[in-house]
Amino acid sequence: GSVIGILGGGQLGRMLASAAARLGFDVHIFAPEDSPPAARVAAMHWQAAYDDESALREFADACDVITYEFENIPVQSVDFLVSIGAVVRPGAASLEKSQDRLAEKQFLNAIGIETGAFAEVSSVSDLEQALKTLGRAGILKTRRDGYDGKGQVRLKSGDDLAAAYADIDEVPAILEAYVPFEREISVVIARGADGSMAAFDPSMNDHAGGILRTSIAPCGLSDDIIARARTMAEALARETGHIGVLALELFVLEDGTLLANEFAPRVHNSGHWTPEACLTGQFEQHIRAVAGWPLGPVTRVFDAEMHNLLGEEALAPADSYDKDAVLTLYGKRDAKPGRKMGHVVARTGRA
Numbered sequence: 509g510s511v512i513g514i515l516g517g518g519q520l521g522r523m524l525a526s527a528a529a530r531l532g533f534d535v536h537i538f539a540p541e542d543s544p545p546a547a548r549v550a551a552m553h554w555q556a557a558y559d560d561e562s563a564l565r566e567f568a569d570a571c572d573v574i575t576y577e578f579e580n581i582p583v584q585s586v587d588f589l590v591s592i593g594a595v596v597r598p599g600a601a602s603l604e605k606s607q608d609r610l611a612e613k614q615f616l617n618a619i620g621i622e623t624g625a626f627a628e629v630s631s632v633s634d635l636e637q638a639l640k641t642l643g644r645a646g647i648l649k650t651r652r653d654g655y656d657g658k659g660q661v662r663l664k665s666g667d668d669l670a671a672a673y674a675d676i677d678e679v680p681a682i683l684e685a686y687v688p689f690e691r692e693i694s695v696v697i698a699r700g701a702d703g704s705m706a707a708f709d710p711s712m713n714d715h716a717g718g719i720l721r722t723s724i725a726p727c728g729l730s731d732d733i734i735a736r737a738r739t740m741a742e743a744l745a746r747e748t749g750h751i752g753v754l755a756l757e758l759f760v761l762e763d764g765t766l767l768a769n770e771f772a773p774r775v776h777n778s779g780h781w782t783p784e785a786c787l788t789g790q791f792e793q794h795i796r797a798v799a800g801w802p803l804g805p806v807t808r809v810f811d812a813e814m815h816n817l818l819g820e821e822a823l824a825p826a827d828s829y830d831k832d833a834v835l836t837l838y839g840k841r842d843a844k845p846g847r848k849m850g851h852v853v854a855r856t857g858r859a
């Protein structure tokens with residue numbers, strides 16, 4: 509097919525649309541916002557709610573294949589699209605498993621991917637009990653809709669648990685044991701329609717206040733750790749029947765143990781260095797996969813460092829990066845503090 513539909517209108521959709529355009533596809537965006545970043549580089553924009561079935565039907569009729577750039581698209585919307593004969597890649601399974609932190613961790617454990625300890629929390633007394641069971645420190649997270657560290661409260665014994673639960677609006681939650689990681693890495697992997705897989709080199713990721721600041725490749729870890737990380741990502745892509753790119757976030761403990769944090773069924777911020785450093789970048793790779801093309805080679809030709817530009821950092825981007833780094837801005841109009849506005853990639857050497 510030659511028209512790719514994308515559910516979601518953010519910067520990931522924008523970069524997917526640009527990569528798709530370069531491969532000769534037309535891109536249609538389906539997103540409820542008025543003039544979101546992706547819609548301004550696409551051929552068409554359906555501005556409608558994700559549960560608007562007549563708009564979804566029209567959209568599906570206009571697209572050869574549909575993908576998503578945002579993991580909180582309602583599963584029912586994808587189910588509806590599939591029920592009317594649309595091809596949606598990745599499928600609803602990847603979405604469903606990643607939308608709910610509790611189901612996500614249970615699924616990861618069930619397919620042999622270890623996580624830190626966690627417990628379901630639906631009341632303050634659950635929270636009290638869970639904090640006792642999991643040890644003295646933990647992170648309370650909403651099960652759904654969190655990103656960039658939103659909907660999370662760090663807790664230790666002695667804290668006011670009722671206030672913490674109120675802080676996340678008393679919604680269904682999960683308490684995760686605090687993982688004393690040495691570093692964080694992620695594996696961005698693509699799985700093609702034929703089941704073939706290609707993983708980028710893992711990057712080392714630094715967060716501040718729950719928001720990704722920097723991703724560095726190579727990650728500096730041993731071949732053994734890297735091989736185990738890839739094997740975990742491959743298992744995840746295979747077990748979800750994923751078609752497209754996904755990212756698995758991992759904690760690395762001092763003894764080399766890898767614990768999964770979460771996964772995203774889409775292109776990922778920690779893979780934003782790949783277009784500048786690898787023969788095929790993550791956006792092109794995702795388009796190739798969902799279009800049913802062979803995957804491109806993920807050979808990394810440069811060492812790279814990606815820095816996010818948050819809020820007003822993107823208003824004077826020339827001050828935020830070396831002039832030989834590659835700048836990407838997302839075209840967002842409102843530079844709220846902490847909002848991801850763009851990123852720069854420095855090529856720090858030959859691989």
Ligand code: ATP
Binds near residue numbers: 655656720770
């Ligand atoms: P995003 O989807 O933008 O990556 P998020 O809101 O889903 O973020 P998480 O990935 O759960 O948030 O957490 C953000 C960061 O907080 C992690 O990358 C890690 O640095 C830290 N963190 C989260 N959970 C834990 C944990 N259980 N133990 C230690 N650190 C944690």
Ligand code: MG
Binds near residue numbers: 654655770
């Ligand atoms: Mg997340």
Ligand code: MG
Binds near residue numbers: 757769770
């Ligand atoms: Mg995360």
